[in-house]
Amino acid sequence: AQRVTQPEKLLSVFKGAPVELKCNYSYSGSPELFWYVQYSRQRLQLLLRHISRESIKGFTADLNKGETSFHLKKPFAQEEDSAMYYCALSRHNQGGKLIFGQGTELSVKP
Template sequence: AQRVTQPEKLLSVFKGAPVELKCNYSYSGSPELFWYVQYSRQRLQLLLRHISRESIKGFTADLNKGETSFHLKKPFAQEEDSAMYYCALSGKTSYDKVIFGPGTSLSVIP
């Protein structure tokens, strides 16, 4: 079954501390992995996708196929990082749907 799990519903870190949001997935094949973010009173938006291998707003995510994980990391959290984060996957064809995880609410304490 295709599934995305995010074990933490809530995560609080102090400003300047490292942050890691966990994401595990199950998928038969090689999926595309994404992280989406929703800031307060804003729309859901793409943060990064593993295929582009970019670092966005200081965030990176490494795909670990052995552990089927795609954890999101940032070395020094900022207050503006407080938001809801969703991990998602899809297949690599034009006909594959996007499956979202339940989300993790990150709160950065000043």
């Protein structure tokens, strides 16, 4: 079965603390993994994808095929990072549907 699991509905940290948002997946084949973010009253937008191996806004995510995980990390959280974060996967071809996790709400307190 194709599935994305984000075990935490809410993660609350203080500004400057490290953040790790967990994502595990189940997929037969080699999927492409993504993190999408939705800030308050804004649309879903792509934060990063595993094939680009970039760091965006200080966030990184490494695909661990052995553990089937794609956790999102940031060493020092900022208040403006507060948002809903969705892990998603799709097949490698263009045009593939996205399968989303439940989402984790990140709250960064001052």
